[in-house]
Amino acid sequence: MIKIHSLSKVFHEGTVNENKAINTINLSVKEGDFITIIGSNGAGKTTLFNLISGNIFPSTGRIEINGRDVTKDPEYRRAAYVGRIFQNPTMGTAETMTLEDNMTIAYYKGCKGLRKSLNNKLRDFFREKLSDLDMGLENRLKDNVGLFSGGQRQALTLLMMVLSKPDLILLDEHTAALDPGNARMILDLTLKYIKDYNLTTMMITHNMGHAIKYGNRLLMMDSGEIIYDIEGDTKKNITKEALINKFEVIRKKEFENDEVLLS
Amino acid sequence: MIEGILVEGLIYGIMVLGVFITFRVLDFPDLTVDGSFPLGAVLMAVMLIRGFNPLVGFLAVFAAGFAAGTVTALIHNKLKVPNLLAGILTMTMLYSINIRILQNRANVPLIRTETVFTWITKLFGGTVFEGTALLILMIAVVLIIKVLLDLFFHTDVGLTLGALGCNEQMVITQGVNPEVLKIVGVGLSNALVAVSGGFAAQYLGFADVNMGIGIVVSGLASVMIGEFLFRSNRIALLTLRVLLGSILFKGIMYLGRYYGYYIKMTPNDLKLITGILIIISLIVSKNKKMLTLLKKKEAPEVLK
Numbered sequence: 319m320i321k322i323h324s325l326s327k328v329f330h331e332g333t334v335n336e337n338k339a340i341n342t343i344n345l346s347v348k349e350g351d352f353i354t355i356i357g358s359n360g361a362g363k364t365t366l367f368n369l370i371s372g373n374i375f376p377s378t379g380r381i382e383i384n385g386r387d388v389t390k391d392p393e394y395r396r397a398a399y400v401g402r403i404f405q406n407p408t409m410g411t412a413e414t415m416t417l418e419d420n421m422t423i424a425y426y427k428g429c430k431g432l433r434k435s436l437n438n439k440l441r442d443f444f445r446e447k448l449s450d451l452d453m454g455l456e457n458r459l460k461d462n463v464g465l466f467s468g469g470q471r472q473a474l475t476l477l478m479m480v481l482s483k484p485d486l487i488l489l490d491e492h493t494a495a496l497d498p499g500n501a502r503m504i505l506d507l508t509l510k511y512i513k514d515y516n517l518t519t520m521m522i523t524h525n526m527g528h529a530i531k532y533g534n535r536l537l538m539m540d541s542g543e544i545i546y547d548i549e550g551d552t553k554k555n556i557t558k559e560a561l562i563n564k565f566e567v568i569r570k571k572e573f574e575n576d577e578v579l580l581s
Numbered sequence: 582m583i584e585g586i587l588v589e590g591l592i593y594g595i596m597v598l599g600v601f602i603t604f605r606v607l608d609f610p611d612l613t614v615d616g617s618f619p620l621g622a623v624l625m626a627v628m629l630i631r632g633f634n635p636l637v638g639f640l641a642v643f644a645a646g647f648a649a650g651t652v653t654a655l656i657h658n659k660l661k662v663p664n665l666l667a668g669i670l671t672m673t674m675l676y677s678i679n680i681r682i683l684q685n686r687a688n689v690p691l692i693r694t695e696t697v698f699t700w701i702t703k704l705f706g707g708t709v710f711e712g713t714a715l716l717i718l719m720i721a722v723v724l725i726i727k728v729l730l731d732l733f734f735h736t737d738v739g740l741t742l743g744a745l746g747c748n749e750q751m752v753i754t755q756g757v758n759p760e761v762l763k764i765v766g767v768g769l770s771n772a773l774v775a776v777s778g779g780f781a782a783q784y785l786g787f788a789d790v791n792m793g794i795g796i797v798v799s800g801l802a803s804v805m806i807g808e809f810l811f812r813s814n815r816i817a818l819l820t821l822r823v824l825l826g827s828i829l830f831k832g833i834m835y836l837g838r839y840y841g842y843y844i845k846m847t848p849n850d851l852k853l854i855t856g857i858l859i860i861i862s863l864i865v866s867k868n869k870k871m872l873t874l875l876k877k878k879e880a881p882e883v884l885k
C-alpha cells in the first residue's frame with residue numbers, strides 16, 4: 319500500500335551544516351499494518367513522517383501510496399488519504415473556533431465550496447460521535463476548542479482524523495505532551511480506532527514497552543536509517559533488553575536514550 | 582454632524598471589514614489597503630465621469646480590488662515573501678496604476694457627476710434631509726454587505742478561512758490548499774476596501790491618488806476600538822463590532838478635528854492621533870491578556 323524507494327533527505331545540502339537526516343530508506347507498508355517506530359533523538363523519525371505526509375520533499379527517492387507516485391504531491395493533497403497527529407495537541411484544531419466549526423471543516427477533506435454543511439442533522443451526527451469519547455464534549459458544540467484540555471483536544475483531533483477515513487495514519491509521539499492519565503486515555507482511544515476502522519498505522523513512540531506491546535511490526539531507526547525491522551512472532555517475543563542489545567551490536571555504540579530505559 | 586459621522590463611519594466601515602478579514606481572521610497583516618482604497622476611488626470616479634451606471638462601477642471596483650489582493654497573495658505564496666512586504670509591493674505599484682487610471686493626474690473632481698448619493702437624494706425628492714437620505718442608503722448598503730459576509734463565513738470555505746488564520750497546519754491537514762484560501766481571503770478583503778474607496782470618492786466629491794495614505798492604520802485602529810466593546814466568537818457579532826468600531830473611530834476623529842484646536846491641534850495631527858490610539862489599544866489589550874492569563878493560572882482545573 320505504501321512503498322518507499324531509496325528515500326533520502328539532506329538538510330542544508332552543500333553547506334557546512336549538511337545533515338543527512340534520512341539515508342536511503344526502503345520500506346513497504348501493507349494494508350492493515352500497525353508499525354511502531356523507535357529510535358534515539360535525531361534519528362530521523364519525524365523527518366520520515368514529514369516526507370511521507372509531504373510536509374517536506376525528499377532529496378532523492380520515491381514514495382508511492384496505493385500504487386500512485388505521490389513524491390511531488392503537496393502536503394494538502396496527500397492529506398486526503400494520510401492522517402497525521404502531532405505531539406502538540408494544539409496542532410490539530412483551530413482554537414479560536416467552536417467545536418462544531420472545527421468538526422465541520424474536518425467532516426470532508428479537500429476543497430471546500432460555498433455551501434453550508436453545518437446543519438442540525440450534522441450536529442446530531444457530531445454529538446453521537448463525540449459521546450463515544452465520553453468526555454461530555456457532545457454538550458459543548460458551541461464552545462471554542464481553545465477552552466478544552468490538552469487531552470480533550472488530542473481526542474478531538476483523533477476523532478476528526480478518523481471521520482475522514484484516511485488510508486494511513488501517522489502518529490508522532492502523540493501522547494508525549496499529556497499527563498499520564500490523559501496519555502493512557504488517548505492511547506486506548508487510538509488503539510480502539512485502529513481496531514474499529516482497521517487503520518493502517520505508523521506510530522513513533524519513545525516508550526519501548528508500547529512499541530513492543532502494540533502493533534504487528536517494529537522499526538528501529540538511527541542516523542537516518544532503519545537499522546532493525548521485525549514483525550510477527552519475532553516482534554511479539556522481543557524484550558527491551560534484547561532491543562537495546564541489538565542496537566548496540568548493530569551500531570557499535572551505546573543506546574543513549576534515558577527516556578527509553580526509564581519507560 | 583451625527584449623521585455625517587455615521588455616514589462616514591459606515592462608508593469607511595466597509596474598508597474596516599476588509600482590514601478585519603486580513604488582520605484578524607486570516608492573520609495576514611495586509612498593507613495593500615493603502616493602494617486598493619484609492620484604486621476603488623479613482624476607478625469609480627473615472628467610470629462615473631465616463632457615464633457608467635454606478636452599479637457597474639461598483640462591480641468593476643470590486644473586481645479590481647480583488648485583483649489587487651490576489652497579486653499580494655500570489656507574491657506572498659509563490660515567492661515566499663513575508664506578507665507585509667508583499668502588501669507594500671502591491672501598494673507601491675498601485676500608486677502608479679492609480680495615476681494611470683486618472684490619466685496622469687493625481688486627482689479628479691466629481692462635481693456635477695451623477696453618483697449614488699445624488700441618485701438617492703433625488704429618489705427621496707426632498708421628503709427627508711439630504712444627510713438622512715445618505716444615511717439610509719449607507720445603512721442599507723452596509724447591512725447587505727455585513728449579512729452577505731456573515732453568510733460567507735458560515736459556508737465551508739468561510740469556516741476554513743477562519744481556521745487558516747488560527748492554525749495553518751490544521752487547514753493543510755484537512756486537505757485544503759492554504760495558498761488558494763489566501764487568495765480568496767486577501768482578494769475579498771481588498772475588494773471590500775476598494776468598494777469603500779468607491780463610496781468615499783462619491784461622498785467626498787473627488788478621487789485622489791493620495792487618499793489611501795494611512796488608511797490601513799485607521800482601519801486597524803477602528804478594529805481595535807471595536808474590540809473593546811464586547812467579546813464574542815460569533816461572526817455576526819464580530820462584524821457588527823467592526824462597524825461600531827469604525828463609527829466610533831470617525832467620532833473620535835471628528836472631535837479631534839473640531840475641538841482639537843483648543844489644544845492647538847490641526848487636522849494634520851490626526852494621523853499621529855490615530856497611531857497613538859492604536860498604541861493605547863495595544864497597551865490596554867496587552868494588560869487585559871495578562872490579567873486573563875493570571876486568572877487562568879489560578880484556576881486551571883476549571884478548564885479541564
Ligand SMILES: Nc1ncnc2c1ncn2[C@@H]1O[C@H](COP(=O)(O)OP(=O)(O)OP(=O)(O)O)[C@@H](O)[C@H]1O
Pocket residue numbers: 329330337339357358359360361362363364365366
Ligand atoms: N527542517 C529541518 N531543517 C534542518 N534540519 C532538520 C530539519 N528537521 C530535522 N532536521 C534534522 O534532521 C535530523 C533528524 O531529526 P528528526 O526530527 O527527524 O528526529 P527524530 O527522530 O524525530 O527525533 P526526536 O525523537 O527527538 O523527535 C536531526 O538532526 C534534525 O536536526
Ligand SMILES: [Mg+2]
Pocket residue numbers: 363364365490
Ligand atoms: Mg521527532
